[in-house]
Amino acid sequence: MGGRDAVLRAEGLSKRFGGLLAVQNVTFTQYAGEILAVIGPNGAGKTTLLNLLSGVYRPTSGRLHLLGQDVTDRSMEARCHAGLGRAFQIVRPFPEMTVHENVTVGALFGKPGGRLPEARERAYALLERTGLAAHADKAAHELTLLQDKRLEVARALATQPQVLLLDEVMAGLRPAEAQEAVGLVRSVRESGVSVLFIEHIMPVVRDLADRVVVMDQGQVLAEGTYREVTAHPQVVAAYLGTEEGLRA
Template sequence: MAIIEGINLTKRFGGLVAVNELSFELNDREILSIIGPNGAGKTTLLNLISGVYYPDSGKLMYKGRDITKLGPDARCKMGIGRTFQILSPLPDLSVLENVMVGCLFGRGGKISISEARKEATKVLEFVELSEKADYGIESLTTLELKKLELARALATEPEILLLDEIMTGLAAHELDEFLPLVGRIREEGISIILIEHVMKVVKKVSDRVIVMDQGRKIAEGVYEDVAKNPEVVKAYLGEAYESLA
């Protein structure tokens, strides 16, 4: 049984159909990647899953429960966490305090400040950022800011983690450092939906891949099959990519 399922989700912005009758499902401990060209509707889909937007039609089921009309705070407390493309840590708080915010308002419910501090410390150790716990945000590198964004999401204790281009912009050696974290998150029992443009990442971590174009799902399957799909090659990967599948 799928842990979360979208059924014919549609979202319009005026005359633009950003997500067009798209259905998907995510299984327990699965990594599902969503790829497609810019403007395909990938982030809009994540916003529908996390509750930032409500669909104009269709519904979203989480562990058998209809959550289509629930807000993002309720979904977070139920176990749906996410990162954002634009990193927006709280600038007046330390690295540790930024993660504590997630602990205080996530799935764990009401906990004390001291308990949140302990939990946040554990999360920073998990993402290998504990040595920067007391630093200010301005001192962090791009890689460290990405790790902090991940830590803030993990601090909410998600069962499903939505990663929106979390590795985009990292250099090759930084990717090699960050990438193992995704596998370790799955080992913790967390299911992942990943939006990513770095095909090396998608190929390495994905159990399944969904390809979107102009709001529609144009392909779904394992990476090797999707990368050879003629419609995918035409819409997104490009003919030169065909040999890399």
């Protein structure tokens, strides 16, 4: 793990939808070079939290700091320009554009004043890093699910983030494919990008995360290493009530 400088700090984030308090007083810090996992049962508020971090939603209360800047009231675009990238669980590339063109779009618009030649060059370098260079000229709709996931990560990296949010990027992958994706996430961190990810597959969390934040019913239930949180009695109770259920 890298230095202990905070790259992302949530302070009392809450989000209310009418009478539903989907996220309640969530506080955590992510440090530079860290892979931080957010886990929890279905309905725990994980995706709502990710939407608060990325700017899809504005919090009902609380503050968010990115790389030392208060970005609570900034738009998704402004947060992207400030160094926050996101890859989505449901991949929606531009299907008729080539793989290279899809990543070029991210490279061109991820930062203000982007120029097409540099964007195209950066996009191709990212295709090589993510194992998609051989598919650069294919239409995006021709890719397999694993390749789609790699394209989503490449598009997010094209915006030159310092912090990358990943929303269940392993979903739908076979075990061998998930291990490939684990290697990709590790390579992202090795390139100097801090990663925060949501995941249901516990072996992936075990293999990837430096620290884990556990959510339940919109609140932080526990925080620590994988070993620490999986031994926490309330976490065990939240996951099917047994240690065996948690490990499954």
